[in-house]
Amino acid sequence: MKIITAKTDCACEKRIALDDMILTSDMPTAAGSRMLDGYMSLFDAEVVTRLKEAGHCVSMKADVGEFAVDLMGETSYNGAPVASGVLVNAACETVKNGDAVAAISLDVNGAIRRGAAQSGLVCIKPTYGTVSRYGTIPAACSGECVSVTAGDVKTVADILSVIAGHDDKDGTSLPAEKCEAAGKVTAPVKRIGVIRALCEGVDADVQAKLDEFCAKAQAAGIEIVTFDGAALTAARAAWNVLMSAEVCNNVSRYDGVKYGYRAERFTNIDELYTNSRTEAFGDVLKSVILYGSETLSTENYMKVYDKSLRVRRIICEIFADLFEDADAVLMPAVGKMAYTEEDVKADKYMAFSENVYTAPASITGLPAVVAGGVQLVGPALSDAALLDAVARIG
């Protein structure tokens, strides 16, 4: 397990850890990639600026998998973060160990949500556009969100209120009034729909967490209903296409010319590009690049990429229908409570199948809260309502 940088040994109540997708001008940001080893940003991310202005101590960077597309962080060039054979998420570990009161992550492919579910932490991936992505390393821009993870709901809500809000520097940032609406509980969650299709096939530990959550919810006076929701499983394949294409495009800028890793041996510009990228990128990222590049080719664009955009719209419509009958929906965040080193050795692309649980919220930009090892997804701007629900459920 590696925490990349702990700048100060400050022990105040306001220590915040950032995952290494969030740029800081006073600590290096590597995005888990040899390509950006030692990269110093010229500017701070907007969330960092807001946290500092609010008096928080932003002094710790937690490692991520290469460009945060993997399962838990196992594709980092620093090696997989492991605790007794079980994969852990570095940002979650900083919170669990008490090194930080909260962790800020860029949720690209759900690694932070899986980590929080596994660690029993509370995590929110807010509504897309309510927290500025200015100063986050771009990977899958159409769905990635800055998320907050902490040990309890109140801390998550407090930190979220600091970083959320309109930002002119982010063209996808929602207007101020919408960001404010996301921070208020206008319609408390009274009925939760369980997505049966996503609960099938999870292991017994996860099933137990789901049952426990439902029982507690009912005890708190929240009605539980069941939806089939089979179509939501299609979000995974579509998200893999969109994410890979965007990652492929976004990491194209790392070519060894201007900054970052540069191969020692080359005889011309093409070799400079090829050798630098061959040497600096890891295998899983290379697969993502190739897959993404392929889906965007003239031959495949309509068949694959455009179709995935249409699936995204359909998934949004399905959620909208579900939210006619429930205030939020419940689904697992993980298929098993502990992913092991062995798991990813056997299948290094596990992130792209296990993200069946995280892709629905990623592809739609809907808010998702992980608590008690399960995941609650609500309508756009229901962020505060979701946090309020998990607080009531306890």
Add this chain to the structure above:
Amino acid sequence: MRYETVIGLEVHVELATDSKIFCSCSAHSYGAEPNDHVCPACCGMPGMLPVVNRRVVDFGMKAGMMLNCHINRVTTFDKKSYYYPDLPAAYQTTQWFAPVAVNGTVEIDTPAGKKAIRIKQIHMEEDAGKLVHDLREDTTHVDFNRTSVPLIEIVSQPDLSSAAEVEAYLERLKTLLRYARVAECEMAHGTMRCDVNLSIRPEGSTEYGVRTEMKNMNSIEAIKRAIEYETARHIDAVENGTEVLVQETRRWDDVKGKSYAMRTKETAGDYRYFPDPNVMPVVIDDEWYDSIADSLPELPEVKFERYTSEMGLGEYDAEQLTRSIALCECFESAVEVCGSAKDAANWVISEIMSILNTKGMTYDMLTVNGETLGRLIVLVRDGKVGRANARRILADMFDDATIDPEAYAEKMGFIVSNDTGLIESVVKAVVAADPASVAAYKGGREKALMALFGKCMKELRGNCDPQVLRVVLLAEIEKA
């Protein structure tokens, strides 16, 4: 057999906005020191997000309307991926799926009469940087000043059929875009560049031949030479089988007067276009659309007609004025103040245009305010300021657009004196001091009068009605 040349143009025009398309860096890269106008965003560094410059969309719409296009009310930006060291993020943000303007026409004059050239589309995009090759050190430097400077690309249908038509089309584009004040369109500055797509076919045929493309042409003369060369090469290939034509990109070498096939590596590739998720679709509502539509200028030929038939100007004057929207605007607001089209045209054509020429400025660079010019004209007409002094005021107005002509004339001591006492005393002194000239005039030499007149005018620093001075001077000579 007789052949017809079929030409379509892709014209890149740099938009004259103050800042770049997605960041707030200055877009005026021409003449700046390398990498003076850069920031992490236009250098493609991670973490910066594009924020669309609304002025660029204004200008894109305006260009579309000038070319009679349909404006897409929802217009989107897309990423085009390729590797080149002058493209810092390895993608260019452009418009692929829903360009700002489509389906337009531009009318040109040909020897056979008017011809409409169809416009397929106009899309907005960011420019790339520049590579500077240092042969001495065998290295290449990158200058990102031009990166993200806004461009529009105007894509025509293959409706042009000769070098002369291409020239007429390009000139017409320049006029329209300059009139709308959206672009400088100066090929020598690189603010207008052109890709020429060309094929030939037997006259009367409706099928297209093999098409070749010549990229980045930057002078009309070179374009004309290239078209003639390529046409001859294509005909030679078809008629005499000198070579097999292939669809390819070629580079025009204007010095050698030849075109060369570019290495396939330079041209091959799939650009992998996809919608830029960081740029929200731009929605053009009625209010926005109307504000741009209302700001369109009157076309030069309409102005010409109005100047000659309604305002009574001669064709030469009207032609001179309509060479630039800036001259027209200056002229029109001067007329509003001074009420005389003739006077205003005179001042703009003989004074303002010649000052611009002397300064090496284009007509579009005129900053003198027409309303101020009108007030200056009134001062001269009312005899309050002499013409020579008015010229000096005008020259100073080029350096300081805020000059108020009345106050400035006062300050400079240019107000014509109505004090006949002063005039008489000056005349008396001059006549007394130069008995020789007085005698010469009396002896019949007209020139001697001019010498005395000049001396008096100089003493009075030009601030005197010449008619009054003449009368007083003649009376004094009579007495002497």
